[in-house]
Amino acid sequence: MKRIIPWPAMLAAVVLAAAVIGVAQRTAAVSAASSALQYDASGRLMVPRNYREWVFLSAGIDMRYGDGTAPPTDHIFSNVFVPEAAYRAFQATGTWPDHTVLILENRTGSTKGSINKAGHFQAGRLGLEAHVKDVTRLREGWGFFAFDGEQPSQRIDDKADCYSCHRANAAVDTTFVQFYPTLLPTATRHGTLSRSYLAHERHDAAAHRTGVSGR
Ligand code: HEC
Numbered sequence: 001m002k003r004i005i006p007w008p009a010m011l012a013a014v015v016l017a018a019a020v021i022g023v024a025q026r027t028a029a030v031s032a033a034s035s036a037l038q039y040d041a042s043g044r045l046m047v048p049r050n051y052r053e054w055v056f057l058s059a060g061i062d063m064r065y066g067d068g069t070a071p072p073t074d075h076i077f078s079n080v081f082v083p084e085a086a087y088r089a090f091q092a093t094g095t096w097p098d099h100t101v102l103i104l105e106n107r108t109g110s111t112k113g114s115i116n117k118a119g120h121f122q123a124g125r126l127g128l129e130a131h132v133k134d135v136t137r138l139r140e141g142w143g144f145f146a147f148d149g150e151q152p153s154q155r156i157d158d159k160a161d162c163y164s165c166h167r168a169n170a171a172v173d174t175t176f177v178q179f180y181p182t183l184l185p186t187a188t189r190h191g192t193l194s195r196s197y198l199a200h201e202r203h204d205a206a207a208h209r210t211g212v213s214g215r
């Protein structure tokens with residue numbers, strides 16, 4: 001005789017399976033993201049060895065954020081990278097999983113070299129900084145690090161302007177998603193843009209309509 005499973009039981013089984021798969025996917029995203037995150041015995045962040053093989057988010061050139069900063073004399077590119085697992089989790093949820101490491105790599109912009117006649121290409125590395133999400137270890141869940149060569153880095157002190165600028169201006173979870181073109185549409189779709197970023201955008205749009213500069 002054919003056994004018939006009552007449909008409420010079947011529905012419950014499907015819901016349970018979906019929940020288990022969801023948890024498993026989130027756990028996989030966190031553990032894959034964790035492999036990029038290594039501290040030494042005294043709790044300093046190690047330089048992620050293969051960050052150049054991660055997903056490339058964007059390159060800024062000569063970006064200046066403060067009002068009083070002098071115009072650049074030499075050109076600087078800033079390249080941003082994130083591990084693939086964290087990138088995929090962001091595409092699925094609109095925000096970062098725990099243990100995400102974002103790397104900002106600064107390089108000089110060169111003009112003279114080979115057949116180049118105009119424009120700039122990237123040359124030597126000037127600096128390397130990290131922004132890390134680690135909710136159990138870091139205060140407020142995120143920390144900044146600046147590497148000196150290949151040496152591990154201490155977490156930068158809370159009073160540094162890294163924290164205040166990112167907290168006040170960054171579009172998603174203290175990261176500058178407004179400058180990462182493959183992430184901004186995802187965050188917009190998921191409704192994860194920060195209130196301060198949205199307020200700033202509204203202010204700029206209003207200023208544009210009335211012809212007044214918003215900045
Ligand atoms: C006045 C604002 C400001 C300050 C201060 C600042 N940043 Fe940022 N930061 C930015 C902007 C804007 C970007 C996006 C850069 C790009 O697109 O190249 C960024 C991006 C980053 C990223 C890439 C990941 C992310 O969060 O978007 C890292 C890592 C980073 N900054 C580290 C630091 C560190 C370390 C300090 C302090 C020593 C610092 N920042 C101070 C504005 C700031």
